[in-house]
Structure formats: structure tokens, C-alpha cells
Amino acid sequence: MSQPNSAKSAGVTLLTAAVAAVTAGLCCIGPLLYLLFGISAAGFAGLAKLEFLRIPMIVISLGLLARGFWRLYISKRLWCTGRLTLGQMRLLYWLALPFMLLILFYPTVVGWFYEVFE
Template sequence: MNQKESNLPMVGAIIAAIGAGVCCVGPLLLLLLGISGSWISNLSAFEAYRPLFILAVMLLLSYTGWKIYRPIEQCESGRACAIPATRSRRKVIFWLVTVTAIVLLTSNDWILCFV
């Protein structure tokens, strides 16, 4: 698996998290930019797909975590997963992506505090 293929699950998880949070984060961003109006309340078209996005985030992050935290003995010699510095960097990126995804997924719960 090359570098781009190994990053694909993390990128997919972030995209799915954005999709899950777009119904709530989108109107907040518009309000923060000074754009307002009653039409903003109609920006919930993606709400019906939210469970699917959440499932996609969970599956992609689970797969990524499994790939990153698997024993080093399962990595082929010379592959990126066998290099300790690369493994450490990927773990940091994985946790940053996971925190970002959690913030986006839970945005409809905490966003009401700011509006």
C-alpha cells in the first residue's frame, strides 16, 4: 500500500465528518460571517443522511486505527508502517483527525450554546 492509499481512510473520515456536521456547522459559519436570514433554518438537507455519515466516519477511523496500531511485525520491511518515525507521525495525525471528526459529529449538540 503506497502513501496515498494509506492516507485515504483518514481523508475519507474527515470528509464524512464534514458531511455529518454540515447541517449544523454550515449555518453557524454563515452567521459568524454576518450572513443571516430566515432561509438559514432551511439548510438541513443533509440531516437525513447524518447517520450514514456517522457510520462512515466510525468505519473509516476504525480501519485507520487498526492499520496504524497493528504490530510492527505485521509490516513488510521497508514499508512506511515499519519506520518508527513514520508510525509516530501517523499516530499524531490520526488523533488530530479523530478529534476533528468528534467535534464535527457532535456539533449539533454544542452549537446551540453559541447561537
């Protein structure tokens, strides 16, 4: 794999991990919107049918995040692209990681938050 394709592959991995993280949380979006904005969750009742996707998408997302970490820190392949340096990709990875983990686990985080601060 050439260097530009290798960099493109790492970017696609991060993007796919983000999509999987969002998909994993789709089943719980109704209650979250109701809590955040006070809107009626009746329109989002159909999203509860997507609960069966949550665990597989969490596994896929965490696997892709691990692959991105491996590619950025452990892989011996050279990182060379005309747009982003290795340091910039590492920075983007660490900026995206907390956001994606929060999206993945927000039902648990919201429950913990309300339990602690109640």
C-alpha cells in the same frame, strides 16, 4: 499490497473519514454560521434537506476512524514508506481525531455548551 500502497491506503482512509465528517455536519452549517458570525442563515436553508445524510455519514466516518486506528495500532502489516514513519502517522491520526469528532458532533456540542454556560 505493497508497503507504499499500504501507507497510501491508510492516508486515504483518514482523508475519507474527514470528508464523511464534514458531510455529516452539512445539514447544520446554517445555524452554526449564524451563531458564530451573526450572518443571515437564509441562504443556507437548503442545506437542511441534507439531514437524512447525517446518520449514515457519522457511521461511515466512525467506521473509517476505527479502521485507521486498527491499521495503525493492531494490524501486523509492516508500515514502511519513504515519507512518513509509523510514529508520524500515529501523531497525525491523534491530531486529526479531535477535530473530526468535533465536526461530527458539533450540533450536540454547541447545544451542550450553551446549556452549561447559559
